[in-house]
Amino acid sequence: MTDDDAGVIRSVGEGDAPGTPDAGSDDHVITPGFVDAHLHLPQFDSIGQDSMPLLEWLNTVIFPAEIRWADGAYARSMTRRVATTLLSHGTTTVAAYATAHAEGTQSALHALAEAGIGGAVGQVLMDQHAPFELCFPVDEQIREAKLLDAFARGLDAFPRLEFSLNPRFAISCSPALLRACGQLAADLSANRERPVMIQTHLSETLDECDLAVRLHSGPGLMTPADYASIYDRNGLLTPRTLLAHCVHLSASERSLIRAAGSVIAHCPTANTFLQSGTMPRRDLVRAGVPLALGSDIAGGPEISMPRVARAMIDAAKVISGPAAARDVHDDPRLPSPARAWWQITGGNAEATGFVHAGRLAPGLSADLVLVRPELHSQWLTRGDPLGTLLYSWDERWIAGVMALGRWRYLRA
Numbered sequence: 105m106t107d108d109d110a111g112v113i114r115s116v117g118e119g120d121a122p123g124t125p126d127a128g129s130d131d132h133v134i135t136p137g138f139v140d141a142h143l144h145l146p147q148f149d150s151i152g153q154d155s156m157p158l159l160e161w162l163n164t165v166i167f168p169a170e171i172r173w174a175d176g177a178y179a180r181s182m183t184r185r186v187a188t189t190l191l192s193h194g195t196t197t198v199a200a201y202a203t204a205h206a207e208g209t210q211s212a213l214h215a216l217a218e219a220g221i222g223g224a225v226g227q228v229l230m231d232q233h234a235p236f237e238l239c240f241p242v243d244e245q246i247r248e249a250k251l252l253d254a255f256a257r258g259l260d261a262f263p264r265l266e267f268s269l270n271p272r273f274a275i276s277c278s279p280a281l282l283r284a285c286g287q288l289a290a291d292l293s294a295n296r297e298r299p300v301m302i303q304t305h306l307s308e309t310l311d312e313c314d315l316a317v318r319l320h321s322g323p324g325l326m327t328p329a330d331y332a333s334i335y336d337r338n339g340l341l342t343p344r345t346l347l348a349h350c351v352h353l354s355a356s357e358r359s360l361i362r363a364a365g366s367v368i369a370h371c372p373t374a375n376t377f378l379q380s381g382t383m384p385r386r387d388l389v390r391a392g393v394p395l396a397l398g399s400d401i402a403g404g405p406e407i408s409m410p411r412v413a414r415a416m417i418d419a420a421k422v423i424s425g426p427a428a429a430r431d432v433h434d435d436p437r438l439p440s441p442a443r444a445w446w447q448i449t450g451g452n453a454e455a456t457g458f459v460h461a462g463r464l465a466p467g468l469s470a471d472l473v474l475v476r477p478e479l480h481s482q483w484l485t486r487g488d489p490l491g492t493l494l495y496s497w498d499e500r501w502i503a504g505v506m507a508l509g510r511w512r513y514l515r516a
C-alpha cells in the first residue's frame with residue numbers, strides 16, 4: 105500500500121492492493137525498482153560504437169555526443185526519452201552524469217524529477233584534454249555547480265533526487281579544477297546531514313592511469329604516488345564518493361579507498377565492451393571496499409540491471425578461475441544470484457547513500473517493478489528462484505513500473 109501524496113510505502117503485505125494492474129495472481133512477483141549506480145544520460149544514443157579503447161572512444165564517439173547538450177532543450181527532450189527507457193527496464197534510481205553544460209544538467213534534473221526517477225545527477229566538470237566546447241574556466245564551473253546544487257535542493261524531488269559533483273576523471277580536470285572541486289565538496293557538505301555526492305572515474309584502463317599520473321605531476325606539483333592519490337590529495341575521496349571502474353588498482357590504492365570509505369561503482373559490461381580488463385572483485389571484497397554496480401551506458405551497452413548483475417557474476421567467475429565443486433557454493437566472494445539481485449536493489453541503494461530506494465519497507469519511496477515471469481510453474485519452489493529469475497530474465501515480463509507511488513510504465 106502506498107501513500108499517494110508522498111509517494112512512500114505505507115505498509116507491506118501479501119495479497120491484492122487497490123489500483124494495481126492485475127497484481128493479485130500468484131504468477132506475479134514484485135521487486136524493488138532497480139538502482140543503476142553509474143550511467144551517462146547523454147550517451148544513450150552512443151551505445152554499440154565498438155572496437156575502440158577508452159580514450160579514442162571518448163574523443164571519437166562520446167565528446168561529439170555530449171557537445172549536443174549545449175542546447176538545453178535538446179538535453180531536456182533526450183533526458184525525457186532516456187527516463188522512459190530506464191523506467192521500461194525497471195530502473196527507478198540512478199547515479200548519473202549529465203555533461204559539462206549547466207543548462208543541460210538543470211534540464212536533466214528537471215526531466216528526471218518529472219519522470220519520478222530518484223538518485224543523483226552531476227554536471228561533468230572538465231577543463232582540459234577534450235574539445236573546447238566541453239571545457240570551461242574553473243571559476244565558471246564552480247559558480248554553476250553551486251547554483252545547480254541550490255536548484256536541486258529546491259525541487260520537490262529533493263532529497264530523493266540530488267545534485268552531485270562529477271569531475272569527469274583526472275585526465276580531463278586540471279590540478280586547479282580538482283582542487284576547487286574538493287574545496288566546493290567540503291563547503292557544500294559542511295553542516296549538512298549528508299555530504300554532497302562526488303562521482304568520478306578511476307583506473308579504467310592502463311593508458312588512462314599513466315596519462316593521469318603524468319598530467320598531475322610536473323612543475324609545482326609533487327608526483328602523485330598513484331592515480332587514486334590524485335583524488336585523495338584534492339579532498340575528493342569521501343564516504344560519498346563513487347569511483348567508477350577501478351580495474352587496475354594497486355594494493356595501496358585499495359587501502360587508500362578503504363580508509364576513505366569511498367565506494368567503487370563496478371561496471372562489468374563496460375569493462376568488457378571497451379576491453380579495459382576485468383575488475384578483480386574478489387581482491388576488492390577482501391580489502392573491505394564497498395561496491396556498487398552500474399551499467400555505465402554507453403561504455404556498457406546493457407540498460408537492463410538484471411543483465412548487468414549477471415555480467416558481474418560472469419566477470420567474478422572468469423577472474424576466480426576454475427573452482428572446485430565445493431567452492432562454488434562456499435565462497436562468499438563469488439556473488440550468488442540472490443546477492444546479485446540484492447546488489448541492483450538494496451545493495452546499490454546502501455552503497456550510494458540513496459536511503460529512500462532499493463527496498464520495500466514502510467517510509468521508503470514506492471519504487472517497484474511488477475514482474476510476470478513466463479517460467480515453469482514450480483520455479484518459485486524448486487531450486488534457486490532468484491537464479492532462475494536472473495538467468496532467464498526477459499524485459500517483456502515487466503508488467504508495470506511504479507516510481508514514487510505512481511505507475512510510470514505499464515506494458516501495453
Ligand code: GUN
Nearest residue numbers: 144272273305374400403
Ligand atoms: N572516463 C572518463 N569519461 C568516461 C566516460 O564517459 N565513460 C567511461 N566508460 N569512462 C570514462
Ligand code: FE
Nearest residue numbers: 305348400403
Ligand atoms: Fe562512466
